[in-house]
Amino acid sequence: MVDRSALGQVEVICGPMFSGKTEELIKRLRRAQIARQRVVVFKPKIDDRYDENAVVSHSSMRIESIPVEGSADIDRWLKRADRAPSVVGIDEAQFFDVGIVDLVERLADRGVRVVVAGLDQDYLGRPFGVMPTFLCLAESVTKQLSVCMVCGAAASKSQRVHKDAHRTGKGGDDVILVGAGEAYEARCRRCYVLGTDVPST
Ligand code: ADP
Ligand code: MG
Ligand code: ZN
Numbered sequence: 001m002v003d004r005s006a007l008g009q010v011e012v013i014c015g016p017m018f019s020g021k022t023e024e025l026i027k028r029l030r031r032a033q034i035a036r037q038r039v040v041v042f043k044p045k046i047d048d049r050y051d052e053n054a055v056v057s058h059s060s061m062r063i064e065s066i067p068v069e070g071s072a073d074i075d076r077w078l079k080r081a082d083r084a085p086s087v088v089g090i091d092e093a094q095f096f097d098v099g100i101v102d103l104v105e106r107l108a109d110r111g112v113r114v115v116v117a118g119l120d121q122d123y124l125g126r127p128f129g130v131m132p133t134f135l136c137l138a139e140s141v142t143k144q145l146s147v148c149m150v151c152g153a154a155a156s157k158s159q160r161v162h163k164d165a166h167r168t169g170k171g172g173d174d175v176i177l178v179g180a181g182e183a184y185e186a187r188c189r190r191c192y193v194l195g196t197d198v199p200s201t
Pocket of ligand 3: 148149150151152153187188189190191192
């Protein structure tokens with residue numbers, strides 16, 4: 001007998017910072033809610049920007065979410081839930097422990113649609129945490145790009161910059177950086193500088 005129960009799947013939304021990963025995640029999950037599907041969203045506790053109990057995009061779109069310490073927390077939460085969700089969203093997936101991969105795979109095998117958003121590269125341009133694994137396992141992969149803050153081209157990199165830094169000295173080689181604040185900005189591969197001693201634009 002052919003199993004005709006819901007076919008689960010893993011969808012990945014990746015790209016650099018400010019590329020609209022969270023917006024896209026919220027858009028997909030909202031549509032699922034409109035379709036009256038049971039949606040649950042998780043985010044790592046370390047990401048407490050804006051709101052502890054919501055995933056919020058840089059453009060202020062928001063959706064209620066459950067902050068968790070790691071994959072075991074999600075597992076516990078789902079086991080305790082009265083009714084199993086049919087759609088699970090995970091934001092900032094790059095911050096999760098490796099256990100998240102098995103958990104997401106098991107959910108999809110059981111018929112759950114899992115939408116995973118996260119940075120594909122860290123600020124040094126390296127594949128970030130569990131994201132490369134998700135990119136291989138997913139049924140669907142969406143790579144988003146940002147706008148380069150230097151030249152306006154399509155940006156695939158997250159540049160770490162000194163937010164309150166400004167250049168001092170008389171220019172040339174004696175330029176030094178003042179300021180300790182760290183921030184990130186999107187950059188294309190032409191304008192991206194490997195390393196951290198970069199002033200913001
Ligand atoms: P992500 O989750 O990928 O970091 P968000 O979904 O939170 O991105 O935010 C995307 C929004 O950020 C854009 O729609 C735009 O309003 C804003 N934004 C700010 N800086 C940039 C940039 N450099 N490139 C593109 N969008 C940007
Ligand atoms: Mg985001
Ligand atoms: Zn550029």
